Amino acid sequence: MSEHSPEPDVRVDVEPSYREEESSPLENRYVFSYTVTVHNHSARNVQLMARHWKITQSSGQVQEVRGKGVVGKQPMIGPGQTFRYTSRAIIDGPVGFMEGGYTCVDTASQRPFEVDIKMFRLATPNQIH
Structure with a gap:
């Protein structure tokens, strides 16, 4: 058995949805909700500590968002x-992209991943397109 155990197997699925009633195309304001499901397929407890998103606007402008946890929580x-x-x-337009990542901690070893x-x-x- 090695000293370093593999990182916990954590996967993320995202389902975006356009919010037409909150958007205003005349003002270049396009609102989307996205539902994120974090799956812990490992045998260990993990805690989601921080998030990092890269949002690419229709205009090509890239916005980076970093913060503690998600929706005000650091869920176990x-x-x-x-x-x-x-x-x-x-x-700012009808098409954009998001990508990113989470910083989590294996609560048993306190190792971040x-x-x-x-x-x-x-x-x-x-x-x-």
Whole structure:
């Protein structure tokens, strides 16, 4: 057995949704909600400590967002459990992209590790590109 155990197996799924009633295309304001599900497939407790998002606007401008936890929490996610939350992003056009990651801690060893969040698309309905 090695001294260094592998990082816990944590995966993230994201489901974006356009919020037409909150958006104002005439003002270049496109609001999206996104529901994130964090799956802990490991045998250890993990705690989500911080987030990092890179938001690419329709204009090409990139915004970076960093902060403690998510939606005001630093959730503990037990073995086999999930944590789900919904947040929002506002972009300047009908299509944008988000990607990022979470900094988590294996609570047994107190070792931090990163969980990547693959790029996903924010797009109003009927956008082809």
